Amino acid sequence: MAKIHNISLNNVKDDLRYLQLLARDFPTVSRVTTEIINLEAILHLPKPTEHFLADLHGENEAFQHVLRNASGNIKRKVNELFGSTLREQEKKNLCTLIYYPEQKLELVKRQDANMADYYQTTLNQLITVCRNVSSKYTRSKVRKSLPEEFAYIIEELLHESTEDHNKQAYFNVIIQTIIGTRRADHFIIALCYLIQRLAIDRLHILGDIYDRGPGAHLIMDTLCNYHNIDMQWGNHDILWMGAAAGNMACIASVLRLSLRYANTQTLEEGYGINMVPLATFAMETYADDPCTVFMPKIDNGAKGINEKTRRLIAQMHKAIAIIQFKLEGALYARHPEWAMEDRSLLENIHLTKGTIELGGEIYDLLDKNFPTLQPDDPYRLTNEEQELMNRLQHSFLISDRLQRHVNYLLLHGSMYNVFNSNLLFHASVPLNEDGSLRNVLIGGNYAHGKELLSRIEQMVRTAFDSVVEKEEQDNACDFFWYLWCGPDSPLFDKSKMSTFERYFIADKATHVENKGWYYTLRDKAEVCDRIMDEFEVYGPHRHIINGHVPVRVGNGETPIKADGRLMVIDGGFARAYHNTTGIAGYTLVYHSRGFQLVQHEPFSSTEEAVINGTDIRSTTQIVELTGDRAMVSDTDIGQKLRTQIADLEKLLVAYRRGIIKERT
Template sequence: MGNTRKTSERDTLQTRYLEVLSEMYPSIAAASTEIINLQAILNLPKGTEHVLSDIHGEAEQFFHVLKNGSGAVRAKIDDEFGNSLCIRDKKQLATLIYYPAEKLDLIEKEEEELDDWYKITLHRLIQVCKRVASKYTRSKVRKALPKDFAYVIEELINEKEEMTNKEAYYNGIIDTIIRIGRSRAFIIALCELIQRLVIDHLHIVGDIYDRGSGAADIMDHLMNYHSVDIQWGNHDLLWMGAASGQAACIANVIRICARYGNLATLEDDYGINLMPLANFALEVYADDDCELFHVQDHGDADMLSRIEEQTEMKMHKAISIIQFKLEGQLIKKRPGMLMENRLLLDKIDPETGTVEVDGRTYKLLDTKFPTIMWSDPYQLSKEEEKVMKRLIHNFKNCEKLQRHVQFLLKSGSLYLCYNNNLYYHGCVPMNEDGSFREVYLQGKGYKGKALYDVLEKNVRRGYYLPESEEKAYGQDLMWFAWTNENSPVFGKEKMATFERYFLGEKDTHEERKDPYYRLIEDENVSEMVCDNIIREFGLNPKDSHIINGHMPVKLKKGESPVKGNGKLFIIDGGFSKAYQKTTGIAGYTLVYNSYGLKLVTHLPFESAEKAVKEETDICEDINVIEKLIERKYVADTDNGKVIQQKIDDLELLLKAYRNGKLRENAGK
């Protein structure tokens, strides 16, 4: 009796669902047409995925890598023309596609027979455009076409070689474009379309912010990108916490901007007023040279006056002391974070100028602390409280920053399972034996995927909830994720910020990594560890990979980005200029197309101007790290599974129409 009732309920629910589906497909013809269309899509080649990590504000290099698709554009040129074009012509065509306006400026000055060059180049670009468009439906390509030239481009790229009857028609289109002076605009439109179509989907595996000066430009670009996801890094979470109004996160953001000469990102790009901090710093630290707080890697160092430089150094010290105080308050407020060992201000002896760290006493390099009240060293002075109140207000009310952070929340997550690959920024916290470490939050233990899930839930609460203890805890967890040893996006025993400023002993600056990083390097266990992680996140180790960044791969020291017998790739190879001295390169990227996975090694990027003039690229090495035995199609992807389910549902609808269970509505 019970089984009969369940079957009846299931049939009723299915009928209701099919009735809703019939509103969209009201006839046998409509449902059949959609099934045919969807089935055809399943047989298209899988789109190309492009993976970048640890961009750290390096906008110019980021844009260059996007433009060339980490070698994907050049590969399409090679596929299309083979040996029929010389290397010089291929390089010129590739550079034109990357930087059409800039390259045209040079060519139009140098080329004597410009109309002939236009004609040859237009034909070549149309050939490349046909090739990159061939992986998509006409509908998808049509949506990507530039409005001004949509009809003309669609006609040209759908031309068939065997259609000799239309040869004059197509040549006439190109001749007319040249004759009426629209060559330049049309070439630019074709180049931008190729850039758009050569990559189907973009993954950013964390750390868009900090160090470089172009984070806001990068975020603007990502918000307009056709298909992108972001796995938050600890630097991203820091900015998300700051946007929510979390004071310790705000102090950290400003300190890092000051340390890397990046205050313009806050003031100019985001319009955040730092004058309250500047005025406070100039007054309180007037007699302090603040030499320990010099600016690192300042892009405009030669343009700074001595007064400007001194002001930035004083602001740098002022916000650093405020940060240490706020973090101390937070550690005391949240004892469950287990960070008491990072309470260092109360370990300072102002009489001897020393500090006790981990049971040892060290001489301080700087003993000038005019705002610290030694009876309660973590209490902000009245002036510091005023500064922070203004800064919190400015961050929370910065419309552009809020828009960017809301995009991170909408398009991002702490991890992603996508087409059988697992993406996360840092690590999965582990014990020395390779088991997942249990982390306690509010008295409850979490490990592996569950730890990621509870952190992400609280991040969203910390931003979106109205003022409440639940919101405050979520905000504080964003700071926890930034700096705690149990955070999967940090993965070190401590963040030695205080030690790096105030202690000369280099061993105190060391930040011991999570056992995860040792285990994935150990040839005896790395593959097993990777398989365990892959299973933990619900994927099959047989055909899945882990992609993460966060820890720069020091290629010049012999390190490899490939771990676990090809199961894991760390693709932070030094995109940030701050890391390139130790890595020896300028980052790795991954390209995952229908034929397999390619790991791309990049050289440092000097400028777009040099790339255009010298037709240079920064893809030094492209290694095929996994070639598929059988080419992948849309049917093999996550989206393919969704499409197949829709086909199955439509076939049920067809059956319902044909057996009389539902009536067609021909009037719709």
Template sequence: MNELELKYLKSLAHQYPNIAAASTEIINLQAILNLPKGTEHFLTDIHGEYEQFNHVLKNGSGAVKRKIDEVFGNTLSSRDKKALATLIYYPAEKLDLVMQEEDNIEDWYKITLHRLVQVTKRVASKYTRSKVRKALPKDFAYIIEELITEKAEVSDKEGYYNEIIHTIIRIGRAPDFIIALSNLIQRLVIDHLHIVGDIYDRGPGPHIIMDTLMKYHSVDIQWGNHDIVWMGAACGHLACIATVIRIAARYGSLDTLEDGYGINLIPLATFAMETYKDVNCDTFAIKFNTDYDTKDLSLDMKIHKAISIMQFKLEGQVIKKHPEFQMDDRLLLDKIDYDKKTVRIGDKEYAMSDVEFPTVDRNDPYNLTPEEEQVMARLRQAFLKCEKLQRHIRFLYTNGSLYKVHNSNLLYHGCVPVDEKGDFKSANVEGREYKGKALYDVLDNCARKGYYAKNEPIEMYRAQDLIWYIWAGPNSPVFGKDKMATFERYFIADKETHKEVKNSYYSLLGNEEFLNKILTEFGLSTRNSHIINGHVPVELKKGESPIKCDGKLLIIDGGFSKAYQSKTGIAGYTLVANSHGMRLVAHEPFESTEAAILHESDIFSDTTIVETSYDRILVADTDIGRELRESITQLELLLDAYRDGTIIEK
């Protein structure tokens, strides 16, 4: 044993000071290795749809219903199963209704508590008692443990458990206990949650989703391009701030910024009202939903146009500062012929629907006016000083990354940029070329420097420009297209200019050799590994399939966002991986939380078995299993050191 190994074992000995302690831990860890692996839940492209997100999270993409079916089989009617499932999803709200409707509430409590205890036993069975104990609600920890643990020493088990439940009801704690059990079932039915990008934009409640994720017991996030632009905005990057506000204005969700985050948009609104008072803003229509207050429509269209023009200017400044981004084709404000009302793109001129830009200097079109500079400065301070936004973005940094390798799965939001032949395509980042995994790693590092490198401002500002590039750059792995045709979609009727060409990655997804190349690049086996990503909605109504190469790659973006559902034909995919294999779940649109509670309507889900394991997958087969085996090896070395006297027991 060398000196470094001895030093490590002595450190380990502080935690396990004798043979008995080390032996007990080895036995515990070995027992955990032989348990079934926990259930993983994958969601992507949520885009602010918090009601549907919360419901899918509560029902575990059907996992709760499956547990109810496993426990009760044909002994409960489908109606009773639906009622029990709804109670588990929304216990407090459902209890309010039940207490108004039930004539004999005590009988209902008794029946319901017995059923909930049975489901809790089932979902807890794959975990160690220690892990279950940590998940128990503090107020009822002892009682729940008694109810779900077999007690061999009790002769009349039924009488014993009935008496506990009777006492709970008698002392008026049944409602609180039902809520506690329901929340525990939700907690145990899913062991770990993966969010494969795009929490933000379009829908009304990304801040609510972030609050939920911050309370969730185990989660990781792979940043999507819409998350990245919000991260850049929280860093104070002006082009990212303008983009975030423009998208919110476009989708009628400025309330997310004002009410959700408390960001003051009055300086922008005042500027827009004054500067665009007599300016035609028809091109900047709002894509609003039923919750939108149309009395704000005229002002929001002015805000939409004002911030869009500022975005084009600010993006132009970034592009001109960074020729290595190779985005000069996005410099279009200086290609406008105001007399002819056209813009030159490449070697062709296109008619424009709107050239009424009162703040654009034709001789210096990318320069902000003094008034625009003042508005952006105030917005920057509002984003930087928004405590709630900063808290959410820090959570994204702490629990997120551009990609993740986990349990033989490679998770990323967009793609791995490649050329037509399938060779990894490089991008210039701070003077060096990167491709494949190295490109992901360097951009991940830049995204972090843009937020954290406050003591090195020059490096921080350069990194923030790269955050913007990750959002919209042609070789960005989370964007995956040749351009973002925002300007063209606003101003040019000719739809040939709207086309955003996807990276060749998307045309090669049926090629097993290509997918194996990506898996190898990220250090994964080509036999039993999968790639899981989102970003590009799968148009099921056109016959597209989310399952590529017999399940080697899964695209789980099926239109969670209402803005995409007419295109996809469904309301999102989710993926569930448990000890039996993997299931892809296709969801129909979610009506509302109120309907789910009142009518016990769930999201109808169509399940596709992606992969079945004939031998149940154990913790030993996972990444955690590898870590546990390493710990066992170290503890066994510590045992040897105790036994040969190298380290003295305490």
């Protein structure tokens, strides 16, 4: 406290109005000094653990498992705590119980005749684990995490040692009474979820929650109830946000992707989007069309989908794809500043010949039936198509669950974040060939780097702001499409999105999407340093962490780039990527001793995990150790706490000098 004497009266008087406000919360010298002592102590606790996930792509079961096991962090703690005192199967069973307490307890009760012994042993083991994972936090923070029903009992058990002979009987009686009153199941479940919560202090989601898999809405339900989270928007999230804002091209693309992978659960079951009008329109319009190139990407017989259903999905798929190409062509004409007129392709189709001209070359079309295409105005929707899109737009706008999820993305999400010397974003920061930051036209002005991502974020929020002028809101709503597939979009950053070519042209040379310079130059340390400098990321252990592009481990690609400055943690959660990547995803854990990159193999199922204790097989790679153990004082939270301490010290001087009077 000697430093308080160095605080001048002028400093106190300069901040007098703020200090008077602060005095409302700390009205006495005693309250001020208690808080200073508390904050100083917190600074010397170990840094809490952070968990980084990216590109979940609707794979809810795999996501839930990785979230519950904290990317192997809980398993690691169980091994450290029980070592050779428990057999491997016993440790596996304990971990499974922590991950899936309700399901595991039901299984144990069917197999174990002596549940009293099981409860006694298991409760002691869980309390040991819980005591360990809570050791990084203050009692106050742990107390706020406790389930209300058992808060007092858990707090007593966490802070009483079984080695204290004076309290041993007290400790044992609590356990026995929990069992005797038949509350053991409820208590075990509460402890397991508490362990899950305390194992990870903060969750970072680096984009692409949506598309591919069937459970994006379930993932969002979980995230909406998570205790400490931030999210960076991915291109697939932006597509769904655009759809929720009413952008018809985004709506069409959301439907097209869902039908392409025969995954309509999120649309229909999750958000209540009525697909019947699309099915009716497709069956009428494409009744005699085989729609061969629009067959969904699933194995024969998968998911119980018979041939009749596959054909209906293909008809719906083609119907919405053609509508999308019309809608996006109209957007390119409405926004010449995007410089995407070259993606207006329908006007290049020769309907009678069944060909298309691209780049001076003539290509045969794989599908030559376009009953709704009007040669004189190829981007105009027919009356039936317009009516269909109006109904679909209405469904998206009135879906309470979808709007609630998008509001949560707006509240907790952003284009980028800087947290504990780590720069987080989904895909890229547009660059020029020489590694300099690329200027991109947005809202009539050019911007690059940090300003570019900040202005894009403002544009996204404008689309949901009913107070702004309608024209401004409409332009912001249109801009979602550019963010989805624009060549200089930080969420895409490729020369083109060759959706049309992949459907209609056999020549794979037309399918090529050239990546922006970021994806080539991110391997260079000096380029990553330039980007981090631009975003004011400082510190001896600073990094860029992003996802978006699957890491092709099977081809020898590594997720660690630029001498450890960049970590790419999209290894392919989505099943559709497993053959490409050779694995089933990367996650990252950042604890007080450094970074651990966890490489996962495909997850079988929750049922398999519960019955056989099957965990995701993971390989942990130590990316970086910090040497000395990182403490709270080394984090962003630590900086804020030091600022709070400095303000409280000024308030203490103000009290002692009589500048502000204490209130009893």
